[in-house]
Every structure is written in structure tokens, then in C-alpha cells.
Amino acid sequence: MEAVTERTTYTGGESIAERINRHISLNKKVTIASVASATGYSRTTVSRYLAGKYDADATELEAKLTAYLDTLGDVPEVEAAALAMGKGSGKRSFYESQDARNVLGVCQSSQEFLGMGIVVGRSGYGKTHALKQYARLPRVAYVECDDTMSARDLVEAIERTLGLPSGYGTIWKRVNGIRDFFNTNRGYLLIIDEADKLVSKYTQKKMEILRAIFDQSDVGLVIAGEPKLEAAIKTYLARMANRVDFYASLRGLSEQEVAEYLHDYDIAPDALEELQARARNRQTGCFRLLDRTLSNVRRILAANGGGTITLKVIQQASGMMML
Template sequence: MPNALPHFDHNEILVELKQSILNLKEKYTVNEMANTMGLSRSTLSRFINEPDYTSRDIEQRVKSFLNQEFHKVNPAASIGHYKSSISEMGFVPTQNAIQASAVLSGCMEYRDLGVIIGPAGSGKTRSVQEFMKKHPHSVIRIEGDDMMSTRDLIEEIGNELGIGEEVRYGTTRDRVRKIVRRLSQDPVMIVVDEADRLVNYSVKKLEMLRTIHDQAKVAIVLVGLPKLGTFLQRGPSMRENLSQLYSRVGFIVNLGGLRREEVMEMLAGYNIENNARDELIRIALDKERGGCRALVKALRRSLDLTDGHPITLEVVMEAKRMLLLERSRH
């Protein structure tokens, strides 16, 4: 029976994992262990017998299997320290985050206009927040909403710039001039998150942002759902002419979904049984309802339901039902 694994470098840990599986062959067949881990028999056999054959996915499944075996004979013990909250997940630099950061960096360097487009849960807002941590005095973030008028948007920008009272009164033109004046003196990049929600029946708010970009010579990045790209090219009613704005876009990226290995990295360190981990991965990779947000919600609720115990498939399925993540059956 395997004991708690000490802290070694990766090669030593790999040897320990392979040996621990070999020790269990007296109790289980390779096929039985492979089925429990969600691996093919040939994959587990190669992992055991070939010194350099491994992957992060295989290692995580083996560790989870060994942990389950360890708890069967010593329920009070634990192999290592498990993460117990979402805050311990940390930031995983996914491909989406890297691409979003590249747009933000490019716009900041060249004071350009940029667009970051992606489905819900693709990590757009988190990527912006992480970028802002690295540039705390060089970026302001505005969050759009369906009820926001041009006046509201001006006041939001003014508040972030520290001139909220100055832009509270006057004509739209006068107030925009005050923003331009401040940005000319102390330039910062403006990130407008959920920018697609600013375009409901009019493009005036986007045109106002274009004016600020042109006159203050500052970077502006619009972040939103895929329909934002359509709005920028055709307007909300497919008739407005936004060519003056769209022609100024210097950087644009259309983010996709998460990758399996990225989800595995997000789940690393949590006490999750293999079939439960597979279900959490399916939640994250779901093209319609998945993404970072769905994964975090399901994992958070699963952690709440287990209260420190291993996360099982039953727990994840209950979390899905509670969060309405299951597809309706007709």
C-alpha cells in the first residue's frame, strides 16, 4: 500500500508513481486499475513499463487513484496538501489569456484601438484583471451594461480618471473635452469590458470612444461577446456605418474555448476522483455552457458539498443540477 509521497523533483516523483502502481498489481490487474483511472490498458501498461512515457493527464489520474487507495486503509490521512478553495486555484495562463494580454500590450505600447472577442466564460475579464495587476497605474477598466447611456459612460470614465465632478455637468461635447484634456496630460489605457452591451439601439457610445481615442491619442480596448465584432462592422441594426471606428482597430483577437490540458492545470491540487475530474473537464469544454466561469462555479459548489472530503462524480452531478448546468432533456 503506498505511503504519503515526499517532495521530490519530477523524475523522482514519476519513479515513485510507477512503483506504487506496480505494488498494487498484487491487488488489481492492470486492466482494472486502468478502467478505474479512465485510461486504456495499453496506456497504463506503457506508463508502468516505459521510463519516459508520461503526461500531465496520466500522472494526475494515477495520483488520484493512489490517493483513493490510500484513504481506503487510512481515511484520516492525506497525501500532501489539497487545495480547498477557489482562491487557491490561482491564475492559469491559458492560450486565451496569452492572446488577450498580447492585444492589451500592443495597444498600450502603440496607443492603438483594440478588440478582444470571446464567448462567455472564455476568461476575457480575468485576463484584463491580471494585466491590470501588472500595470496598476496605466489602465482603467469600465464595465458596460444595457442601461448605460452616453452620459453614464462619460461619468464612469471621469470617475476612474478622478474628474467625476468635472464631467457631471455640461454638454456631451464639453464633458468629452474635459476627459480628452485629462488623458492628454496623464495618458492611461481605457478597457471597456462587456462593450457589446453598450450597443443596443445606437452606436453613439462607441463613436464617443472613437473621439476620445482620436483626440487624446490613448489606447482603448473593447472587450465583449462575439456579436461585438458584428456590431463594429455593421452596427446593431446592420445599417449604421462604423467604418471610421473599425478602420482604426490595430489589434483584434477572437478567443476560443479552453483546452483540456489547461483545465487539468486548473484542477491540479484538488482532491478529485478521476471520474469526477472527467465530468468537470466536460463542463469546462462544453461549447455552449462551458468555459472558466462554469468550471469555477461547479468546482466551488463541489468543494462546498464535500467539506474537505474527496470530490466524487455524484457530488459534481449534484453541483451541476444546483447550478442548472445540465442540459434539459426533451
């Protein structure tokens, strides 16, 4: 599993590619396919340009993309701000950390090139949140697994997320129905989250179902889970391991990313140090803990009419989390 996605188009900015990608991420009616159709270029060409992999002269392509952007207009500043932050709450609906960009990049590449991607990350690092963000896009099916799932349950969950009626008969027949769907509706991405709960040294049947769907369908597949997922695939599922095209391992928030995430808050120095620890401590810190702490801090500040986050307020917020 050496392939790593270094580039993703889900970043802010003012370049042509970034503006188009922002429209794609915020408007379900705008897709790479629709951009390609409007500009007269192939979907692959537009996709490579948006991913920063277009190595030919882009002058003519950029001219047509610019003209296309003029027909779309831009996202109004007020609307963009509302999309970036939870309405009136000060809470971001989605923060593009490097981890999040890597997850989105694996998803995008797997969908564009009908490849297989693996995403691994510790609980609380934001893996599921990023995957669900990507799942808002067209032709993306998302399934979240749990320990109680049987092979039949997994097949039913995939049928449900695709809008297929629950099938009858053997698992083999129902899997064939799923494969037929993907081969008829090309360009889909199937995301299987918490996939580490599907595999053990005693059974690999559920993961073999996913491999069979991927091998015999025109579909991209992203399998995500905690770090033990990677070891399990390498140990028990060699036929799946050698099919992996894209890979991301989440590292957690950097000190700079935490500071950026907290930029809009008035925070006392000792409180900032505590929030950094909650986000980055290697044993207990994670994005989820930081976000939950901030949610409770906002409630306390709203109730008390305060504006500055102090260490005392954080301690009160921790008490709320333990109730």
C-alpha cells in the same frame, strides 16, 4: 480586424524578460518606465525586449537588466504560491490560459503603442476576469458597461474611473475634459468591457464617443465584448473598424489546460470526464462553469472531510448551483 497578438509577456519561467514581467505584474511600483529609467534605456527599447520583439544585439541590455533584477531580489516561493492560489482555499486567483494570455497581450500592446484593441469572447470564457487582472496595473482605467447606459452615463463612468469630478455641461465639453486628461497623463489604457451593449443598428453614438476620445487623445483603447461586438463594429462602425491594431478572439480552455487547472486535485476518472465537459462543451461549457463547480465541490469536501472529487460530489455541487 486581422491583427492578432501572438505574444504576451505574462508567462511564468526563468528568462530575464519573464522575471521582469513577473515583477511588473505582481508589484504596482515596478513598471516598464521604471525599468527603463533604472537601466538607462528608452521605454520603447525595454518594452520591445520584454515583448520578444527586440531584434538588435541584446547582450548589453540583458547585462543591465540582470543587474537591475539583482537589486529587486526575487519573489519568495511562499509569497509566489500565495499569489498564484487563493489563500488556503485551493482556488487560483488567476489562471493564465492561452485565452488569458491573448487578452493580456492585446491590453499590453494597446497601452504600449497607444493603439486600439478588440477582444471578443463568449460569456463565461474568462474575458472580464483577464481584463480586470490587467486593470490592476498602473495607468489603466476599466469601465464595465450595461444595457441601460446612456451616452451621458458612459462619459460619467469614464470620469469616475479616472478620478475626475463629474463634469457639467454638454457631453462634448465633458469628453474634452477626458481628452485633456489623457493628453496630460500619457500612457494610459482605457478598457471598455461589455461594449457590445453600447452598439446596435439604431444607435452608435456611445461607440462614436469612444472613437472620438481615442482619435484625439494619447491613449490606448481596448473594447471587449461578446462575439456580436465584432460584427456590429464591422457593420455599423467602419471608421472604428479600420483603426483596430490588435485583436483576440477567445477559444475556450483546451483539454490540456483543464487538466493543468485541475492538477492539484485528486479526481476520479469519471469525475474528470465530467469536469472536462463542463469546461469545454461547445454549447454550455465554459471556464466560469468549471470554476463555479469547483468552488462548490471544495465546500462539500471541506464539510464532509473528503479529499477525492467523485461524480457524486459534482452532482451535489450542481444541486447547490441551482438553489
